[in-house]
Amino acid sequence: MSKKSGSDSRSVSAKNGSRNPSTNNTSNPSSLEESYELKPNEILYSDGVGKLTRAKYEPLFPEVEEVLGPTPAQLPCTLVWRDLSVHVRLKGGTLKRLVNNVSGIAKPGTLVALMGPSGAGKTTLMTALAHRNPVGTVTDGEIAMNGLPVGDFMHKESGYMHQDELFVEELTVIEHLTIMARLRMDRRTSSLARKRRVNQLLRQLALYGARYTRIGGLDGRKTLSGGERKRLAFATELLTDPGLLFCDEPTTGLDSSSAQKLMTLLRASAAQGKTVICTIHQPSSELMALFDRLVLLAEGRVAFAGNASGALSFFESLGYHCPITYNPTDYFIKVLAMTPGSEAASRQAIKSICDRFAVSDAAKELDMEIHLEFHLMDNEDEESKKFKQDNFKAPFFFTKIAWLVYRYLLIIIRDPRVQLIRILQKLAIALTAGLCFLGTARLTQSGVQDVQGALFIIIAENTFSPMYSVLHMFPEEFPLFHRELKAGLYSTPIYYISRMIALFPGLVVEPTLFTLVVYWIAGLRGTLYAFGFTVFISILVLNVAIACGSFFSCAFGSMPVAIAYLVPFDYSLMMTSGLFVRLSSIPKYVSWIRHLSWLMYSNEAMSIIQWDGVQNITCMQNSTSMGMPCLATGEEVLSRYDFNSGDLWNDVLALFVLYLAFHLLALIALRHRTRRK
Numbered sequence: 079m080s081k082k083s084g085s086d087s088r089s090v091s092a093k094n095g096s097r098n099p100s101t102n103n104t105s106n107p108s109s110l111e112e113s114y115e116l117k118p119n120e121i122l123y124s125d126g127v128g129k130l131t132r133a134k135y136e137p138l139f140p141e142v143e144e145v146l147g148p149t150p151a152q153l154p155c156t157l158v159w160r161d162l163s164v165h166v167r168l169k170g171g172t173l174k175r176l177v178n179n180v181s182g183i184a185k186p187g188t189l190v191a192l193m194g195p196s197g198a199g200k201t202t203l204m205t206a207l208a209h210r211n212p213v214g215t216v217t218d219g220e221i222a223m224n225g226l227p228v229g230d231f232m233h234k235e236s237g238y239m240h241q242d243e244l245f246v247e248e249l250t251v252i253e254h255l256t257i258m259a260r261l262r263m264d265r266r267t268s269s270l271a272r273k274r275r276v277n278q279l280l281r282q283l284a285l286y287g288a289r290y291t292r293i294g295g296l297d298g299r300k301t302l303s304g305g306e307r308k309r310l311a312f313a314t315e316l317l318t319d320p321g322l323l324f325c326d327e328p329t330t331g332l333d334s335s336s337a338q339k340l341m342t343l344l345r346a347s348a349a350q351g352k353t354v355i356c357t358i359h360q361p362s363s364e365l366m367a368l369f370d371r372l373v374l375l376a377e378g379r380v381a382f383a384g385n386a387s388g389a390l391s392f393f394e395s396l397g398y399h400c401p402i403t404y405n406p407t408d409y410f411i412k413v414l415a416m417t418p419g420s421e422a423a424s425r426q427a428i429k430s431i432c433d434r435f436a437v438s439d440a441a442k443e444l445d446m447e448i449h450l451e452f453h454l455m456d457n458e459d460e461e462s463k464k465f466k467q468d469n470f471k472a473p474f475f476f477t478k479i480a481w482l483v484y485r486y487l488l489i490i491i492r493d494p495r496v497q498l499i500r501i502l503q504k505l506a507i508a509l510t511a512g513l514c515f516l517g518t519a520r521l522t523q524s525g526v527q528d529v530q531g532a533l534f535i536i537i538a539e540n541t542f543s544p545m546y547s548v549l550h551m552f553p554e555e556f557p558l559f560h561r562e563l564k565a566g567l568y569s570t571p572i573y574y575i576s577r578m579i580a581l582f583p584g585l586v587v588e589p590t591l592f593t594l595v596v597y598w599i600a601g602l603r604g605t606l607y608a609f610g611f612t613v614f615i616s617i618l619v620l621n622v623a624i625a626c627g628s629f630f631s632c633a634f635g636s637m638p639v640a641i642a643y644l645v646p647f648d649y650s651l652m653m654t655s656g657l658f659v660r661l662s663s664i665p666k667y668v669s670w671i672r673h674l675s676w677l678m679y680s681n682e683a684m685s686i687i688q689w690d691g692v693q694n695i696t697c698m699q700n701s702t703s704m705g706m707p708c709l710a711t712g713e714e715v716l717s718r719y720d721f722n723s724g725d726l727w728n729d730v731l732a733l734f735v736l737y738l739a740f741h742l743l744a745l746i747a748l749r750h751r752t753r754r755k
């Protein structure tokens with residue numbers, strides 16, 4: 079794109095901004111457009127109190143602008159809130175007030191700092207403004223963005239950078255951004271435009287050199303630094319180029335140079351026309367200079383709102399003089415913090431400061447701006463409100479599934495050594511187990527027991543270790559899943575289905591390999607039908623076990639708790655499998671458990687495959703003379719274990735039903751967890 083078109087787009091952005099009366103403090107938009115006619119190398123900056131000034135436009139990375147053209151202008155966002163109170167419901171139903179009747183406004187092109195001592199309510203206020211309240215929060219008052227009461231559309235129209243950034247650590251930077259672009263961006267965006275956006279962000283946020291670097295991991299490879307991780311989180315939020323950005327303590331954990339770089343990027347985003355709201359802890363004077371507007375909170379109330387110099391004079395007017403050697407922000411926080419040992423006096427001082435601000439000229443001016451914004455909102459017609467809400471088209475269901483499956487497959491194949499070791503381990507167990515049964519599976523009385531033993535080894539190996547191996551999965555992935563779910567990237571079923579599809583190749587390969595080795599070493603029934611059906615049942619067994627493990631993993635928040643419940647459950651399944659106790663001998667009050675036991679169904683099905691139609695099982699002379707029973711046919715063997723040769727397909731059906739039932743229960747449990755958080 080030429081320089082000319084770049085300057086046009088900035089000019090349009092400025093005009094869009096000027097269309098919003100709250101941005102320019104005037105009732106005559108056309109004259110403002112004329113007075114702000116931009117030259118090709120100019121951009122408009124807002125000083126945060128409604129005044130727009132020209133500045134020389136300096137692109138962050140000029141070479142990128144040359145190759146890709148400038149970032150397209152996004153819709154300017156004005157966020158306004160009035161008489162907002164936020165309560166949290168405590169145990170017992172009582173409400174605790176965290177934010178108390180606050181009002182404010184954030185306009186396009188401004189970088190707003192929410193500051194205050196720890197516990198002042200900064201995060202609570204910001205999550206309420208972003209419409210990302212935790213469960214159990216009750217909000218009172220009005221919040222509107224561009225004239226619309228905030229709602230779920232905020233997840234699409236605004237970005238939210240969390241204090242602790244969460245990623246799939248195994249991915250590289252470019253993989254992460256590519257997948258996020260597919261999940262976050264409007265489905266009508268062309269593939270080229272998506273790639274271009276990713277490329278542009280990589281360059282703009284100085285991540286291009288690290289694009290093939292793994293985000294995290296502890297295997298000694300190069301991973302991202304803390305500053306790069308923050309910038310990657312920022313890039314993720316910028317993918318959809320939202321007009322409104324929330325950043326929760328973006329500089330926490332960064333050294334001063336990385337913090338400065340990140341804040342400069344936020345400043346630059348605001349200069350491009352975005353509205354940026356940050357909570358921040360005692361920034362240095364250099365960082366503070368980047369903010370247009372300061373909102374000081376204390377005890378859930380507004381102690382001051384305006385620019386930094388206004389804050390100094392306001393506090394001076396109350397008799398709080400900032401010493402010359404003090405960083406003003408440190409001083410404000412000190413004044414507004416609770417002094418240990420004299421909490422009552424501190425509370426009284428804070429109350430008096432907040433009361434004085436509420437009746438100050440600055441507060442009155444702010445009230446008028448807020449009032450005007452709500453007035454405009456009331457007069458907006460329904461059509462344009464609806465248009466704003468329906469503008470985003472999310473990616474299709476199957477697109478989301480495909481990209482999530484890709485993401486989880488990448489995790490699995492990222493370290494092929496782990497997969498190789500798993501397969502070698504399986505083969506080693508299969509060899510050891512198979513060798514124990516080498517040549518024992520004959521048509522004799524002892525051969526009957528050996529065949530049943532070999533079958534049980536196949537079932538047990540495909541049940542217990544896989545079932546326990548998934549227990550850690552959902553508790554570990556829950557924080558990232560929950561965050562992405564709340565951001566509206568996908569639904570719980572989409573996540574769950576994708577996770578299971580990505581596991582599926584392993585759930586076929588592993589049981590097939592194991593069964594193949596044990597089956598042939600032990601010398602089980604040598605027909606292709608018997609072998610094929612046994613492999614099929616073993617795949618089903620492993621999948622039911624994984625479904626059951628997933629249910630326990632989703633239902634209980636941590637692995638130790640899940641194990642505590644799973645151990646007695648799997649013992650009862652094993653005891654009712656038909657191998658240790660005859661099914662007809664199990665007491666009535668526990669025998670119902672066998673209906674849940676896939677070990678019983680698979681044991682019966684595999685036994686039928688081995689014994690159906692078998693004749694001529696030899697009896698040892700001395701065993702019959704000693705009164706021991708002799709099993710001469712396969713039918714007798716099956717009835718010895720209370721199995722019925724006509725139940726083969728019922729067993730297969732029961733395994734399928736258990737598979738679906740456990741997955742359904744897992745999904746319900748996972749959904750329930752997400753609603754409680």
Ligand SMILES: Nc1ncnc2c1ncn2[C@@H]1O[C@H](COP(=O)(O)OP(=O)(O)OP(=O)(O)O)[C@@H](O)[C@H]1O
Pocket residue numbers: 166174176194195196197198199200201202203
């Ligand atoms: N779910 C909750 N239940 C009870 N109290 C809560 C809950 N969430 C927050 N609070 C309380 O509300 C107050 C404000 O919390 P918030 O996290 O908004 O403060 P903050 O200003 O962001 O603090 P910090 O800078 O330390 O992160 C704190 O006193 C906190 O203990």
